[in-house]
Amino acid sequence: MKTIIQSEKAPAPIGPYSQAVKAGPFLYVSGQIALDPATGQLVTINIIREANQVMENIGAILRAAGLGYEHIVKTCIFLKDMNDFGTVNEVYGEYFKGDFPARETVQVSKLPKEVNVEISVIAYQS
Template identity: 50%
Template sequence: MKRILLLLAFLLCTGLSAFAQKQIIRTDGAPQPVGPYSQGVVAQGLLFVAGQVGLDPATRKLVEGGLEKEVPQIMENIKAILAAHGMDMTHVVNTTIFMKNLAQFEKVNDLYASYFTRDFPARTTVGVDAIPAGGAIEIAVVAVVPFRKRKK
């Protein structure tokens, strides 16, 4: 019995060791990092997407038009990072939103809702003084990697 327990413990530990690794996600479909961070990192069965602002991936400049243009660009950037790992918005389980002007919360809800139609992720929204690149909003997400995508 003791040998069986030791064998099971060994198999469990070695089988889970693959989840202790991290994988860096990169795509040209989203803006390249402007500092020492990655667009996305897979670890422990989760994909952590770095906070995105409304930068156009081609020009690396903030899209013009304020919140109404920034949110769709941000969400497209997030979708591109998810897609680089074979995922989509249905895999998102948590969203963190940083806004310069919380009075625009309803507008963000309207724009956000078009990307999540059911089984909504958990969400936190925080008011901040400044956003990188002079943006009005920044959004970061965490997504669950489907079991078939997890590498051993």
């Protein structure tokens, strides 16, 4: 059985997908970009603000499912430019207290709405 998770505190999907799907003890959060849910505008002033908005969007979806960042077991980070790796890594690290999730970070040629970073996660609650 699966449950669709939706939060008004995260941006609405820009296509035919859900913000997240809970299946058993796992929560699969769709890739998030730096859309401000309050305004619908992209937050692309700089890579720090952009990465923070992405992580805040993920947090809103996690909270809607009754979870937090500590429940994340796997992360996929997609970067438009691998030169942003260090900065995004630093921002990303601020959202965890240890026991970091498994992760990969890859450079891609293009992301939705021409953003610089997109992140998806899988969370687990026993």
